[in-house]
Amino acid sequence: MARGQDAPTKTGGGIDPYVQSSMQQNKQLAGNRLIAAMQESGATQRAGMAANTQVQTEGMRNQTSLQMQAAQSATDDKRAAEAERGRREDMEFNEKLTEAGQLFETKRDALRREHEVLLSQNMTAEAEKVRQQSRELALIDMEMERDAADRTANTSLSIAKMMIKGDAQKEKMITTLVNEDKRAIQDQGAHAKVIEDSTRRIKLDKRMDLPTVGEIATKAIPAGAPMGFSSGFTLIPTGIKPGTQADPMGVMQDQLIKYNPNLEVANLSPNSIHKLEQQILEKKVTPEDIRSTFGVISGMKEVLTEKAAGASKTESDFWRKKLQQVEEMEESLISLKNSKRQVKDSKSETVGATIRYALGAVYPGLSLGGKVNELRKTGMDWDNVIKEMTKGREPYTPLGVTPDMSPFAVDFRTQVNSIFERKGAE
Numbered sequence: 059m060a061r062g063q064d065a066p067t068k069t070g071g072g073i074d075p076y077v078q079s080s081m082q083q084n085k086q087l088a089g090n091r092l093i094a095a096m097q098e099s100g101a102t103q104r105a106g107m108a109a110n111t112q113v114q115t116e117g118m119r120n121q122t123s124l125q126m127q128a129a130q131s132a133t134d135d136k137r138a139a140e141a142e143r144g145r146r147e148d149m150e151f152n153e154k155l156t157e158a159g160q161l162f163e164t165k166r167d168a169l170r171r172e173h174e175v176l177l178s179q180n181m182t183a184e185a186e187k188v189r190q191q192s193r194e195l196a197l198i199d200m201e202m203e204r205d206a207a208d209r210t211a212n213t214s215l216s217i218a219k220m221m222i223k224g225d226a227q228k229e230k231m232i233t234t235l236v237n238e239d240k241r242a243i244q245d246q247g248a249h250a251k252v253i254e255d256s257t258r259r260i261k262l263d264k265r266m267d268l269p270t271v272g273e274i275a276t277k278a279i280p281a282g283a284p285m286g287f288s289s290g291f292t293l294i295p296t297g298i299k300p301g302t303q304a305d306p307m308g309v310m311q312d313q314l315i316k317y318n319p320n321l322e323v324a325n326l327s328p329n330s331i332h333k334l335e336q337q338i339l340e341k342k343v344t345p346e347d348i349r350s351t352f353g354v355i356s357g358m359k360e361v362l363t364e365k366a367a368g369a370s371k372t373e374s375d376f377w378r379k380k381l382q383q384v385e386e387m388e389e390s391l392i393s394l395k396n397s398k399r400q401v402k403d404s405k406s407e408t409v410g411a412t413i414r415y416a417l418g419a420v421y422p423g424l425s426l427g428g429k430v431n432e433l434r435k436t437g438m439d440w441d442n443v444i445k446e447m448t449k450g451r452e453p454y455t456p457l458g459v460t461p462d463m464s465p466f467a468v469d470f471r472t473q474v475n476s477i478f479e480r481k482g483a484e
Contacts (some may be wrong), residue, residue: 079145151453151478157479158202159396165197166393170328172387177382182375186282189382194467196389198457198474203395203425205455208302211426216448232440235430242427244416245349249419252353253360256313260361263312268304270376300438306380310358318343325386326351335394336411341402348391348416355388392417454478 176185397409418425
C-alpha cells in the first residue's frame, strides 16, 4: 500500500482523511505559533510600555522632587530673608527706643536741675512751672511704657496661641489669663488700701497741723540730700523748739516704716535713689514694699495738695514746695524701672522688673493682668480677650498730640515721634 504521503490528496472528490488530519494539525500548529508569537509580541510591547512608563514615572518623580526641593529651597530662603529682615527691623526699633530713652533722660535731668535751683532760691511759682513740665514728661513716659507692655503681651500671647493644639491647651492658656487677672485685682486692691490707710494716718498726724515758717536744720545734712529728705535730722524754724514745726517728710517716714523698716524717705530723692536700688538688689526691699511706697507717696500727695489749696500764701508756698519734692521722689522711684541690675541670687529678676511689678498696681495697663482686667470689664468673653490681645499691631504707636496740650508737651511728643518715623535700612 502506498504511503500516505504518496496517496492522492483527493478521493472521490473529497480530501483524504489523513491529509485532512495533517492539514488540521499544521493549521493548529501554525495557529499556536501565531498565538505564541502574538503573545510574545504583546509581552514585549507590554514590557516596553512598562519600561517606558517606569522611565516616565521616574522622570516625573525626579522632576517633582526637583521642583519640591526648589520650592523648599525658595521657601527656606524666603523665611530666612524674612527672619533677617525682622531681625534688622527689631534692631533698628530697639536703637530708636534707646535714642528716645536718652532724649527723655536728658530732658528729665535738665528739668530736675532747674527745679532744684528754683526751690533753693524759694522761687516756688517758677519751680511749679518746671514741675508741670516734669509731670507732662512723666505722662509721656507712662504712655510709652504702656505701649511697650502691650507689645510684650502681644508677642508672648501670639506665640502661645500659635502653639495651641486642641481645646485642653486653649483652656490652659485661659487659666493663665484668669490667674493674671486675679493677681492684678489683688495688687490693685492692696495698693488702694495703702493709699486709704496712709492718707488717713497722715491727716491725723499732728505734725501736719504745726506752723510752716522758715526752716533750718539742727544737724548736718548728708552730702547729696536735699532739704527735708534726709533721716537723722529735723527741720525746725528759727527760734522755735524742735517738734513744733510742720514736718511732712518726718510723717512720711513714719508711714514708710510701717511696711518695711528699711524704707527711708532720704533714699527716694534723685540724688540718693541708688541706695534704694542697692536695697532691692540685696532683697532688703521687696516688690510689695515698693508697691506700698507708691501708695504712701500717693497718700502724701493727696494731703499736701489739700493743704496747699486751703492755706495762706506763705503756708501754700510751703506745702506746694513739699508736694513738688514728693512728686520728684515718685519720679525717681519710677526711673528705676530701667535698671538692669540683677537681684541677689537670681539669674533673671532685675531691679527694673521689681519696679514694673509694683507699677502694675499703680498703672493697671502696665501689667498683663491689668490689661486682661480692662478688657473683661467691657464684657468680652475669653475668646475675644485672646483675639484682642493677639491681633496684628504696628511696632510703635505714635504719641498723640491734642490742642489742649502745652507747647512743651507738643514739642517733646513731636520729637519722640520723629525718631520712630525716621526711615531706616529697607
